Amino acid sequence: MEFLSSFAKRSGSPSIPLTIPLTILCLLSGMSACQPPSPPMSQFEEIESNPSMGGEDTRAGSDGQDQTPLAFQERLDGAWLHYSQISTCVDIGSSLEQYNRSLYTVQVTQSEHGGLLERWEACEIDLSPVISVRAQVPEALRQSVYPIETDAGLVIGLPPSQRYASAALIELWGVEMENPLLDPMPKDTDDERLYDMDLDGEVGVTLRIGDACLAYMAQRRVTHYHGVFTAPDTIEGEALSITEQYIIDASSPLCKTAYQTRSNPNRSVFKRLRIDGRGGAINLDLDDDGSVSCDELSIGRNELFIERLAIIELDHSNCQR
Amino acid sequence: MNLSQRISSRLNPLTLLSLCCLFLLSSGIQPAQSLANPLDLYGSGTRASALGNTGAASSIDYHAVHYNPATLLRGGSSLGGGVSYALKNLDVQLTPRPSGYDIPNLGSNSPAVPTSFELRERQGESGAVHSFNIFTGSSTDLGTEDLRVGFLLSLPVYHSIDSYASTFSDERERLFSHQVGFSLLGGRVEHFVAQVAAAYQFFDWLAIGIGASVMPDAYTKNYVYMNDAARQDDVDLNVGLQTSTQWRLNGGLLVTPNDRFRLGVSYRDEQYMLVRGVNEVQVRGLQGGESYPFEQSLYIVSDYSPRQFSYAGVWSSGGQLFTSDIVYTLWSDYLDSHGQAVDFKDTWSLRVGFEQPFIEGQTLRVGARWEPSPIPEQSGRSNFVDNDRYVLSVGSGHDIEIQGKRLTLSWHAQFHGLLGRRHQKNTAERYELCEIDTRSICDEVSDQLIDPTTRQPYEEAQGLQTGNPGFPGYSSGGYILQFGVEISWSF
Numbered sequence: 001m002e003f004l005s006s007f008a009k010r011s012g013s014p015s016i017p018l019t020i021p022l023t024i025l026c027l028l029s030g031m032s033a034c035q036p037p038s039p040p041m042s043q044f045e046e047i048e049s050n051p052s053m054g055g056e057d058t059r060a061g062s063d064g065q066d067q068t069p070l071a072f073q074e075r076l077d078g079a080w081l082h083y084s085q086i087s088t089c090v091d092i093g094s095s096l097e098q099y100n101r102s103l104y105t106v107q108v109t110q111s112e113h114g115g116l117l118e119r120w121e122a123c124e125i126d127l128s129p130v131i132s133v134r135a136q137v138p139e140a141l142r143q144s145v146y147p148i149e150t151d152a153g154l155v156i157g158l159p160p161s162q163r164y165a166s167a168a169l170i171e172l173w174g175v176e177m178e179n180p181l182l183d184p185m186p187k188d189t190d191d192e193r194l195y196d197m198d199l200d201g202e203v204g205v206t207l208r209i210g211d212a213c214l215a216y217m218a219q220r221r222v223t224h225y226h227g228v229f230t231a232p233d234t235i236e237g238e239a240l241s242i243t244e245q246y247i248i249d250a251s252s253p254l255c256k257t258a259y260q261t262r263s264n265p266n267r268s269v270f271k272r273l274r275i276d277g278r279g280g281a282i283n284l285d286l287d288d289d290g291s292v293s294c295d296e297l298s299i300g301r302n303e304l305f306i307e308r309l310a311i312i313e314l315d316h317s318n319c320q321r
Numbered sequence: 322m323n324l325s326q327r328i329s330s331r332l333n334p335l336t337l338l339s340l341c342c343l344f345l346l347s348s349g350i351q352p353a354q355s356l357a358n359p360l361d362l363y364g365s366g367t368r369a370s371a372l373g374n375t376g377a378a379s380s381i382d383y384h385a386v387h388y389n390p391a392t393l394l395r396g397g398s399s400l401g402g403g404v405s406y407a408l409k410n411l412d413v414q415l416t417p418r419p420s421g422y423d424i425p426n427l428g429s430n431s432p433a434v435p436t437s438f439e440l441r442e443r444q445g446e447s448g449a450v451h452s453f454n455i456f457t458g459s460s461t462d463l464g465t466e467d468l469r470v471g472f473l474l475s476l477p478v479y480h481s482i483d484s485y486a487s488t489f490s491d492e493r494e495r496l497f498s499h500q501v502g503f504s505l506l507g508g509r510v511e512h513f514v515a516q517v518a519a520a521y522q523f524f525d526w527l528a529i530g531i532g533a534s535v536m537p538d539a540y541t542k543n544y545v546y547m548n549d550a551a552r553q554d555d556v557d558l559n560v561g562l563q564t565s566t567q568w569r570l571n572g573g574l575l576v577t578p579n580d581r582f583r584l585g586v587s588y589r590d591e592q593y594m595l596v597r598g599v600n601e602v603q604v605r606g607l608q609g610g611e612s613y614p615f616e617q618s619l620y621i622v623s624d625y626s627p628r629q630f631s632y633a634g635v636w637s638s639g640g641q642l643f644t645s646d647i648v649y650t651l652w653s654d655y656l657d658s659h660g661q662a663v664d665f666k667d668t669w670s671l672r673v674g675f676e677q678p679f680i681e682g683q684t685l686r687v688g689a690r691w692e693p694s695p696i697p698e699q700s701g702r703s704n705f706v707d708n709d710r711y712v713l714s715v716g717s718g719h720d721i722e723i724q725g726k727r728l729t730l731s732w733h734a735q736f737h738g739l740l741g742r743r744h745q746k747n748t749a750e751r752y753e754l755c756e757i758d759t760r761s762i763c764d765e766v767s768d769q770l771i772d773p774t775t776r777q778p779y780e781e782a783q784g785l786q787t788g789n790p791g792f793p794g795y796s797s798g799g800y801i802l803q804f805g806v807e808i809s810w811s812f
Contacts, residue, residue: 036798037741039416043748044793047421047784092606093549129429131550257607302775314429 070232070280072159076116079276079285079292080106081301083309086223086241087267089319090130091260097267097319099128099312100221100241103301106272107291108153116153120169122146123294128314130259133210140198141205145173164235164272166225173197174204174218174248185244186218194218194248204248213252220244225270233274233281234308240265267318271309275300358592358626359405359454359475359511360387363735364714366456367403367807371716371733372644372674373688377633378575378585379644379674382809383458386473389573389587389631390518390530393460393469401729401809402457407511408802409452411739413445413501413706416794424765424788425781430772433765434496436788443495443790445797446502446706452480452511456807467522469530475514487621487658490703492755492765495788501795504696504705506739512594512624513537518571526578532571534592536624539564541598550604567595573631585633591651593625620660627652640678647671652695661757663703665695674714682720686733689713699744701761704791708739708798727811737801745794752785762792 082104089095103124109117122145125137152167170180174197177183186194189203198205202216209215220243227237242263250256275292277283284292284300305311364370366384376388382399385392426435455478460471488494488502518532542561549555573587598619607613633646648670655665674688694707716733746762755763766786772779 034738034798034800035741036412036414036739036796037743039414039796040743040745040794042416042419042793043745044419044422044785046419093547094552134429253613254607259606302777305775 072229072232073274073279074159075110076108076155076164077110078108078274078278079290080108081273081275081284081292081297081304082106082120082225082270083272084223084225084239084270085268085312086239087264087312087318088241088243089262089264091262092130095262095316095319095321096130097128097264097314097316098130098261099126099314100243101126101128101311103297105275105292105294105297110155114155115151116155116167117149117151118153118166120146120148120150121294123297129210135210135215136208138198138206138208140200141173141207144198144205145171159232160229162229164225164227164229164237166223169221169223169225171221171223172219173221174216175220175246177220180220181222185220186246189248202249204246209250209255213250213255215247215251215255216249217245217247219246225272227270227272232279235272237270238265239268239270241268262319264319267312267315269312273304273308275304358514358624359477360514361626361629362506362510363405363407363803363805364733365473365475366401366458366809367716367731367733367805368676368686368718369674370405370735370803370805371686371688371714371731372676373646373672373690373712373714375633375644375646375672375674375688375690377573377587377631377646378583378635379633379642382811383460383471383473385460385520385530386458386471386516386518386532386571387514389575389585389633390471390520390532390571391528391573391575391587392585393471393518393520393530394467394522394528394575396460396811398459398461399471399809399811400459401807402455403805403807403809405454405456405803405805407452407454407804408449409507409799410449410801411503411507411797411799412447413503413795413797414447415443415445415501415790416745416796418443419793422785422787422792424786425779427766427770427772427779427781430770430779432767432770433786433788439495439499439788441499443499444501445795446500446507450481450507453478454511468519469521470517470519472517473515477511477513480511487623489659490657490661490663490705492702492763492787492789492792494704494790499790501704501706501791503707503797505694505707506801510624514626516571526576528575528577530573530575533568534571534589534626535566535568536592536594537564538567538594539596539598541596541619543598543600545600545602547602547604550606567592581636581638583635583637585631585635587629587631587633589626589629589631591626591628594623596621596623622656622658622660640676640684642674642676644674644676645672650695655695663705664697665705666697668693668695679717682722684718686716686718687714694742699791700747702755702759702763702789704744704789704795706795706797708742710737710739712737729809729811730806731809732806733804735801735803737803739797739799739801741796741798743794743796744791746789746792752787762787762789 084102086100088098090098102122105121105123107119122142125142127135150167150169154165156163168181172180175186175193194203196203200206204216204218207215207217221241223239223241225239227235230236247256247258274281275284284296286296364374365387369376369384380388380392381396423436424433426437454475456475458473460469462469516532516534518530520528520530522528540563544559546557569590569592571589576584600617602615628651630649631646635644650668652665653667655663657663670692672690676684676686678684690712692710694709696705696707699705712735714733714735718729718731721728752764753759754767755765764785766782768778768783770779770782
């Protein structure tokens, strides 16, 4: 430090001219050394895009072999897949479209005069989300409601111009009625017709609403399907459906709110495919017992959905009044 | 013998200093959530800034309010102010994302916003930003020998980036800034600082000072009515705002065993701005429930300065001065701007400065310091950015006598060099779904998510899907240049 003092005295120069250039020199030399290093290499391998699914010949049998040409059958007897997409408009200020997409197996027995005895087993019930909140139908509920038998379906005409009309498919959740079609829905929690249908300890049935809460409710949905044969193994047409709900209670107040809903028949459709192998149709009756269970359906459903069953996407503009 | 003399006779200065150090270290004070403030980052005033941001034993005027209030007693009254400019060239470079890890578009089944709908492109921090701060302060002896009071104020007046929002340190930030940026440096730390202090000379060899820093505190209650739950752009809104101040303790002592040597210890409590609030939300059609109206809570912490202990020594002779501060900063238990705990390390930084008179009334100052980063390797979910940093500083002071009083013009320049750093996210055999407490890089789309078409798990959901902006890695570096000029008057 004595050296610095003596240097300062000898130089006799003011400190500003000496220090500023030195400072600038030091700073400029340091800047170049402080650039970030190149970022590290990724430890994660590149993954090729998933190949698009589908492309397989869905008319091939479940064993992968080509089937015989499709042929109209005289009768509808046998096992069918029935995929319904019922559109409902939910009014929460705006009107939003919601779909109930249900996949059934239907075991059909046709009488001589065209009457149809149908046994409906719902294998899947999906409700599309409303403002990102999706209601889920627990397995216990599904098992408690189905199967349902109807005996007033009808097939009219001769192939290939046959027309199909279902009976009123009345799906009652959590409530029993003497006349399911005409009795009024319960309006208070003391109504004796309400009962613990899914055996979970709560009256009515339990519907899970998103991750938020559980709704304990009763519901009646009455649906009529009518359509035409578009191929020997295919019936397509419209669905007319009315849903009434009564929310008994909920685990959270948010789920106790009953929204106003409207049927939207213009966007409600169904498609029914023969799946018992008759007439060259796909055969999902893997155990050859004459019917197709949900388990058997699950094995072959992918092929059917990829090629033959299209999911209708939500379009809220269809619900604007 | 009075009380002071009796105490003085039983305690020597070094024993007292040791006891104070022990007390401060063992006092169980909780670690702070931390950012820094401009005075922590650059220094208070041109002299201390040129001396490597030392000051717990070497401060001499109103800047003692920041470093160690006890050192107010080393000078008389003072008044001054200045301006500082900072050029920050901080750079974060991102490793390119490998293909196959994006959030797929699964329509209404998407559990996270698909990559294709991101509002902003993923980016690192880059480009130079500029800022100006002004500072002023004063100290006075109030006409006494043994008492000083003072205040210090630092105000940001310009920053080339308008605002720094709170951020998430993980994949959630994808939907906000979608950026990986410096966590503890840059304009984010250049905020308002206000401090006051008082000091008293108890003995010739012992001065004790106490002070406080103040920051604003805000509480907001907002009332929202939504006429249509599906039209969230159309709401009626009333805003209520309450502001107050949050005072935190500063303090220190200065021990002067002899004319050439001084020891200082100071403590500065954490300080921060807290924004709390509640949104009361009514939605038409959802009224009537027990929890109606809905409440959304708001808890944002910003402008944190860490709690610090400084241990300092000064040796001076014939106008020469050598000063050194060792600063212990409690970065552990750091909470990010959303109050989430993260794993930062406490740090020790070393600061040295040297002051040498050159010619009459002119003094050259140089300094250096080493600031280790408290942020550990970011190989998991979080993307904090900070680098070990060295700082070189230089400056000078020029005294002018006016009517027997000393007017000082001074300047300083600092160079902060950030040592380059890389972070690489770790791979795993299996990736956890992202939960609030997940620490590793995590999956935003469950492998079990069922495709309603195939009734099978989505192929696109298998393996890792993440929008984490820091995935799969990044590097950081850069430098800061800072200059300041000050005029002060000692009287």
